[in-house]
Amino acid sequence: MLSENVIEKLRILTESAKYDVSCSSSGTVRKGKPGMVGNTVGGVGICHSFADDGRCISLLKIMLTNYCMYDCAYCINRRSNDIRRATLAVHELEEIVMEFYRRNYIEGLFLSSGVVRNPDYTMERLTAIVRDLRTVHRFNGYIHLKAIPGASQELLNEAGRYADRMSVNIEIPKEESLKALAPEKDHRSVFQPMHLIQQGVLENKEDRGKLRNVPRFVPAGQSTQMIVGATADTDRDILTMSSSLYAEPTMRRVYYSGYVSVNTYDQRLPVLKQPPLVRENRLYQADWLLRFYGFNVQEIVDDRHEQLDLDIDPKLAWALRHPEYFPVDINTAAYEQILRVPGIGTRSAALIVSSRRFGRVTSAHLRKMGVVMKKAKYFITCRELNAGYNDRIMGVNEIPAAVLRQRLLSPAVQKQLAAEQQGTLDLGIE
Amino acid sequence: MLIYLFDNTFDGLLTAVFDAFFRHDEPGQLLTGGDALPLFADEVHEVKTDENKAGRVWAGLEKRLRENELRMITISWLSEDKNLNWPLFRYVCKVFHAPQDEACRIVQNFADEDVLTVTRIAEKVTHEAHRMLQFVRFQKAKDGTYLGVVSPDYNVLPLATDHFRDRFGDQPWLLYDAGRRYGFYYDTRSLHRIVFDGDENFDLRDGSLQGDMLAEDEMLFQNLWRTYFKAICIKERINPKKQAGDMPRRYWRYMTEMQKKPGSV
Numbered sequence: 001m002l003s004e005n006v007i008e009k010l011r012i013l014t015e016s017a018k019y020d021v022s023c024s025s026s027g028t029v030r031k032g033k034p035g036m037v038g039n040t041v042g043g044v045g046i047c048h049s050f051a052d053d054g055r056c057i058s059l060l061k062i063m064l065t066n067y068c069m070y071d072c073a074y075c076i077n078r079r080s081n082d083i084r085r086a087t088l089a090v091h092e093l094e095e096i097v098m099e100f101y102r103r104n105y106i107e108g109l110f111l112s113s114g115v116v117r118n119p120d121y122t123m124e125r126l127t128a129i130v131r132d133l134r135t136v137h138r139f140n141g142y143i144h145l146k147a148i149p150g151a152s153q154e155l156l157n158e159a160g161r162y163a164d165r166m167s168v169n170i171e172i173p174k175e176e177s178l179k180a181l182a183p184e185k186d187h188r189s190v191f192q193p194m195h196l197i198q199q200g201v202l203e204n205k206e207d208r209g210k211l212r213n214v215p216r217f218v219p220a221g222q223s224t225q226m227i228v229g230a231t232a233d234t235d236r237d238i239l240t241m242s243s244s245l246y247a248e249p250t251m252r253r254v255y256y257s258g259y260v261s262v263n264t265y266d267q268r269l270p271v272l273k274q275p276p277l278v279r280e281n282r283l284y285q286a287d288w289l290l291r292f293y294g295f296n297v298q299e300i301v302d303d304r305h306e307q308l309d310l311d312i313d314p315k316l317a318w319a320l321r322h323p324e325y326f327p328v329d330i331n332t333a334a335y336e337q338i339l340r341v342p343g344i345g346t347r348s349a350a351l352i353v354s355s356r357r358f359g360r361v362t363s364a365h366l367r368k369m370g371v372v373m374k375k376a377k378y379f380i381t382c383r384e385l386n387a388g389y390n391d392r393i394m395g396v397n398e399i400p401a402a403v404l405r406q407r408l409l410s411p412a413v414q415k416q417l418a419a420e421q422q423g424t425l426d427l428g429i430e
Numbered sequence: 431m432l433i434y435l436f437d438n439t440f441d442g443l444l445t446a447v448f449d450a451f452f453r454h455d456e457p458g459q460l461l462t463g464g465d466a467l468p469l470f471a472d473e474v475h476e477v478k479t480d481e482n483k484a485g486r487v488w489a490g491l492e493k494r495l496r497e498n499e500l501r502m503i504t505i506s507w508l509s510e511d512k513n514l515n516w517p518l519f520r521y522v523c524k525v526f527h528a529p530q531d532e533a534c535r536i537v538q539n540f541a542d543e544d545v546l547t548v549t550r551i552a553e554k555v556t557h558e559a560h561r562m563l564q565f566v567r568f569q570k571a572k573d574g575t576y577l578g579v580v581s582p583d584y585n586v587l588p589l590a591t592d593h594f595r596d597r598f599g600d601q602p603w604l605l606y607d608a609g610r611r612y613g614f615y616y617d618t619r620s621l622h623r624i625v626f627d628g629d630e631n632f633d634l635r636d637g638s639l640q641g642d643m644l645a646e647d648e649m650l651f652q653n654l655w656r657t658y659f660k661a662i663c664i665k666e667r668i669n670p671k672k673q674a675g676d677m678p679r680r681y682w683r684y685m686t687e688m689q690k691k692p693g694s695v
Contacts, residue, residue, distance in 0.1 A: 014658055014662050047564055052663045104594075261666075354539075355542075361541055362541075
């Protein structure tokens with residue numbers, strides 16, 4: 001039976017863990033097993049709730065303790081911060097996980113911890129909990145475990161046998177910026193555990209090829225996160241880092257976390273009225289282009305465009321820079337080409353390719369399939385006559401990019417720009 | 431225009447298809463008994479639901495379509511949406527009009543209005559079934575049964591039970607559709623469809639069990655969960671629009687974390 005002060009501990013340790021944005025419970029399909037509790041569904045995973053900030057709650061995201069020996073400027077749990085500290089007892093945490101899971105509150109556990117004494121000591125305690133959950137509580141749901149930089153390979157190897165996903169956060173894409181904010185860390189300390197995990201996964205794959213019944217090692221791969229807006233690093237720095245990470249065979253997700261000014265007193269950090277939410281969103285869109293739309297990072301950001309356009313999405317921005325690519329003929333172009341049309345997503349692109357075998361796909365069809373014609377119409381042809389005999393074709397090649405860009409801004413942005421021009425809005429953004 | 435009337439059952443719809451082919455009819459609309467007839471309804475054929483005929487049509491579909499599309503048809507039917515009847519009827523007819531080896535191809539033509547409508551409705555139902563996996567909240571009763579009450583728009587419980595059986599195979603649970611007044615009870619071995627008739631003590635309309643029916647530590651875990659739900663939110667990022675978009679308000683009343691209860695921190 002848990003005591004009442006567990007509620008308070010849970011509150012403290014949740015507030016300490018919440019700035020880690022990773023949330024997914026995807027990547028592994030594992031059926032229920034007799035004698036065990038739970039399964040994992042794979043695919044998109046299951047989000048069980050959405051907090052007031054709109055972020056999904058899939059796993060119980062919590063720290064074992066928020067005491068920490070490091071003093072990283074961007075972190076709420078830094079040593080020099082005067083916040084309430086707590087540590088959950090092992091049995092308390094395990095009971096909460098099991099009981100939450102049985103009530104369908106969560107998909108599993110996302111466990112992290114401040115570094116206490118030394119990395120090995122901390123990692124050992126984390127490992128003990130996941131081992132317990134799997135072997136004593138027979139928990140078969142999802143476990144995402146943070147790897148503590150500097151922990152030994154043996155510990156990571158053991159933890160990886162129980163966890164579905166492991167992660168180490170890069171936090172800052174450029175090493176010199178990282179060193180300025182977290183003098184005790186460098187990129188090596190992050191890449192080393194990443195590398196060890198990857199090695200474990202690849203070796204495990206080989207072993208499983210030879211022998212069946214070898215337990216899987218970190219089957220859902222790795223993820224990481226970068227903080228956006230805490231340093232002067234550009235979107236180009238961030239996305240180049242993401243792209244090189246995605247080239248690694250076990251990296252599944254890179255998360256972007258708009259910096260929330262938690263430690264306002266620190267002179268090294270900017271004071272933001274609001275986390276850079278729009279920029280964060282554009283980064284996610286660019287991330288999607290990298291992973292699902294066949295874009296290269298150089299196509300999204302380059303020397304002349306180091307930052308993403310905040311007013312329009314990165315795919316539209318790319319399309320406006322490359323009118324020579326358009327118009328795309330919906331009825332003949334390859335799937336990959338259709339994917340590049342603004343206003344067409346993976347789903348509608350698949351519908352188009354499937355349907356055009358039976359006859360010509362017209363703009364009316366496209367609309368019904370869910371294509372955003374307001375955007376797409378400037379970039380496609382479907383070999384239709386125009387409504388009026390004298391109407392000229394008006395596409396991205398006929399309209400100057402600047403004019404088209406203006407036309408395709410979202411109503412909210414247009415309104416805001418108009419208001420700015422009138423000088424009625426005093427915005428605190430640079 | 432020729433109107434077909436049917437009894438709004440799945441077998442009825444399949445029988446209507448059977449009749450249309452048997453009688454060489456080309457009905458202009460498929461309506462149910464209660465619908466008002468359109469102005470120019472000069473001929474009405476009443477479909478008499480016949481399991482035998484329906485079975486033959488279904489067997490024909492099984493021959494022509496793949497597992498996926500068959501499943502899509504049954505899923506779309508769970509929508510209980512009146513706007514599905516006519517497109518689905520025409521969809522099935524189209525499958526039989528096509529040459530047998532072509533049938534599984536024509537159902538991929540999403541430029542066809544009927545194919546697109548049926549697919550879209552099936553997608554909506556699947557989506558809501560997924561929402562059951564997301565938003566069902568179980569309360570532990572004194573006897574150890576986990577009770578989850580929901581009230582989905584579509585009749586999606588049958589699509590959710592497999593998941594919960596797989597996940598919670600060692601705990602007895604009861605999943606109850608408060609709107610349709612039926613549920614599924616799983617006793618750790620098999621699944622039973624259940625209805626409560628006229629038991630006034632067991633009022634599940636607001637979804638919560640009364641205090642004396644709850645397990646001893648149930649309130650503690652509910653409080654812990656509400657505490658967690660509040661603590662995980664980053665105040666600088668409050669975004670009620672996204673919250674309500676991803677988790678529509680109609681599900682909130684049965685969700686532990688959205689209920690205001692005394693004693694929560």
